[in-house]
Amino acid sequence: MNNKSTFGQKVKTYLNHPGSFIMVLLVMLGTLLTFAVLIYLVVYILAHGLPYIKPSLFSLKYTSENASLVPALINTVTMTLLSLVIAVPLGIFAAIFLVEYAKRGNKFMGIIRLTTETLSGIPSIVYGLFGMLFFVNTLGWGFSLLAGAFTLAIMILPLIMRTTEEALKSVPDSYREGSFGLGAGKLRTVFHIVLPSAVPGILAGVILAIGRIVGETAALMYTAGTVAKVPSNVMGSGRTLAVHMYNLASEGLYMDQAYATAVILLILVVGINALSGVIAKRLTKV
Numbered sequence: 001m002n003n004k005s006t007f008g009q010k011v012k013t014y015l016n017h018p019g020s021f022i023m024v025l026l027v028m029l030g031t032l033l034t035f036a037v038l039i040y041l042v043v044y045i046l047a048h049g050l051p052y053i054k055p056s057l058f059s060l061k062y063t064s065e066n067a068s069l070v071p072a073l074i075n076t077v078t079m080t081l082l083s084l085v086i087a088v089p090l091g092i093f094a095a096i097f098l099v100e101y102a103k104r105g106n107k108f109m110g111i112i113r114l115t116t117e118t119l120s121g122i123p124s125i126v127y128g129l130f131g132m133l134f135f136v137n138t139l140g141w142g143f144s145l146l147a148g149a150f151t152l153a154i155m156i157l158p159l160i161m162r163t164t165e166e167a168l169k170s171v172p173d174s175y176r177e178g179s180f181g182l183g184a185g186k187l188r189t190v191f192h193i194v195l196p197s198a199v200p201g202i203l204a205g206v207i208l209a210i211g212r213i214v215g216e217t218a219a220l221m222y223t224a225g226t227v228a229k230v231p232s233n234v235m236g237s238g239r240t241l242a243v244h245m246y247n248l249a250s251e252g253l254y255m256d257q258a259y260a261t262a263v264i265l266l267i268l269v270v271g272i273n274a275l276s277g278v279i280a281k282r283l284t285k286v
Contacts, residue, residue, distance in 0.1 A: 042266070049263035052256040062228040067257040069264060071230045072244035075145065076268070079224070079240055080213050082149035083156065088206060090153075091160030092195075098161075099168040100190050120158040127155050128222035136223055143237040148224030152216060156209035163208070167201025168194060203280040210272050214265065217242045241265045 013020070056066040102109045131151030141147045171194050179189040225237030226247055239247065241261060248258040 045259065045262050045266055049259035049261075052260040053263060054260075057257065057260055067248060067254045068228075069241065069244060069257075069261050071228055072239050072241045072261075073264065073268070074230050075224075075238040076214060076240040076242075078234075078238075079145060079149055079152065079220070080210060080272075082145065082234065083152040083213050084206065084209070086149060086153035087157045087160055087209065091157050091205075092164050092202065094157075095161050095164035095168060096190060096195070099165055100186070100194070116158045116161055119154075120162070123218075124155060124216060125218040125222075127151055128219035130154075131219060131223040141235065143223065143225030143227075144235045145224055145231060145238055146234040148220045148240075149234070151219050151223045152213050155216070155219060156212055159209050159212070160202075160205050163205025164198070164202050167198035167205070170201060171197045200280050203276055207273055207276045210276070211269060214240070214269055214272070215242050216240070217246050221246075241268070 057069055059066045059068040060070055062068045062071050098109060098112065128151065131147055131154075135141050135147035135150055136143060139147075175193050175197060176189055179193045184192070220240055220243050224239070224243075226239045226243055227237040228239055228244065228247075231238045242265065245258050245261040245265065248254040248261065
């Protein structure tokens with residue numbers, strides 16, 4: 001029996017139900033508009049940035065003549081790794097506790113979830129002010145990569161927690177029941193059965209977190225500083241690519257270099273997302 005509808009049948013159905021037809025049109029229009037805006041942004045950035053990508057932009061040392069982005073690129077990678085090392089384990093373990101160990105209907109757990117959702121909506125500049133007051137001033141770390149990494153870790157922690165929690169909830173209970181039936185304990189079931197099955201969802205949250213780290217400016221200007229060099233250690237100040245691009249554009253003297261930096265930033269984000277996708281597929285196969 002063929003369940004596929006012909007074009008004529010679809011038209012007849014839409015004529016009998018005009019509301020459905022309007023909804024389909026709105027969905028198609030929204031999809032086309034989204035893709036059009038995305039393609040326009042990418043083409044606009046490439047058209048204005050590619051002609052100005054020159055060897056001088058990739059000098060190891062930044063000067064006012066070359067406006068090199070290499071120090072900022074290195075700082076971006078360092079900042080991303082530091083933030084993920086801090087936030088990912090905390091977010092995953094917190095989500096495991098909320099899903100696997102906490103009692104359902106617990107009011108305290110409800111408060112934790114509400115707090116997490118509230119933190120997700122706080123503007124990044126508020127995180128930056130907190131980081132400056134606590135990490136930079138109170139703890140005496142000064143403007144440093146470490147202060148910026150801890151601030152970003154607090155920013156992305158709610159995102160990782162929520163995505164990991166949803167990924168763990170999507171794992172069927174039959175997996176847990178089968179593991180318990182074979183004699184496995186709670187801890188072994190969580191780390192050998194449930195967690196590997198939730199890896200694709202967890203990595204999706206990590207990818208979103210990476211995007212927020214790479215594109216952040218306000219929080220890092222208050223915590224990591226804007227020095228255009230690679231610090232000798234994590235207690236030194238340094239700017240990331242997003243902050244570097246903001247500074248170039250705000251000065252008004254290096255707009256061409258700012259567009260070129262935007263191209264490199266775009267390539268970096270796409271590369272990280274592609275690499276994360278490959279890792280997710282391999283982990284799923286394993």
